[in-house]
Amino acid sequence: MPSAVTSSQGALVVLRFGRVAVMGTVAVLILIAGVWASWGSAQHVMLTKGRESGTIEVTRCGADTCSGPYSPISAGSQPRGSVVIEKNVAVRQGQTYTVVVKPGSDDVVRSGPAGVLYSWVPFGGALLLASVVVAGGMRRTRPAWVLAGAGIALLTAAFVTI
Incomplete structure (x- = not known):
């Protein structure tokens, strides 16, 4: 017969998995939206x-x-x-x-490097927003720092070239 301790530990595992799954889905949707917003002009600049x-x-x-x-x-x-x-x-x-x-x-x-980088600015913002979701919702700080670093690098490069 299962004890109350085993039952509560199982519930915590399920809740933890649910939180990670939901926040992971939100982060992926944010990144997809960033690519979608950027691709409208990026396709013309990159596929010339x-x-x-x-x-x-x-x-x-x-x-x-x-x-x-x-x-x-x-x-x-x-x-x-x-x-x-x-x-x-x-x-x-x-x-x-x-x-x-x-x-x-x-x-x-x-067109050129400035056009390419500027067209991907919405994706850079999505990277920053997704890093907050990954850090806070999923409790994954290292991947969050990678996402944030990539977003900051993209936005900084766009700012410098323009």
Whole structure:
């Protein structure tokens, strides 16, 4: 016949496993959301084969976007009178940036190392958030420090290159 001590120890094991499983699932979902948010622009910057690339000279900026004329660099790319780029800390009026055109539109994203790192900034934030979940919810400090270190490294590299 099982004793009360054995029964309570079994319950603690089940609760501990449940906590780790739930928090692990939350951490994985946070990381998937970070990749999903980053991939929208990262795919254009990283998979450039067959895409139009060139430069934009930013002449006008609104609340959320900036625009300017597009000069092609790649073969088959056509000059455009105006293309639109997202306004952020990395885009300033009067500057010229290398960009990749999103297929089927006049929207562009920055290319090169700065563009790649900037497009993965949401994933860097997800790494930091997941590290808190792993440390607090799963009680796994070493993997949490690895996640946090990777997130800080990514965000710092993006900040430095921009």
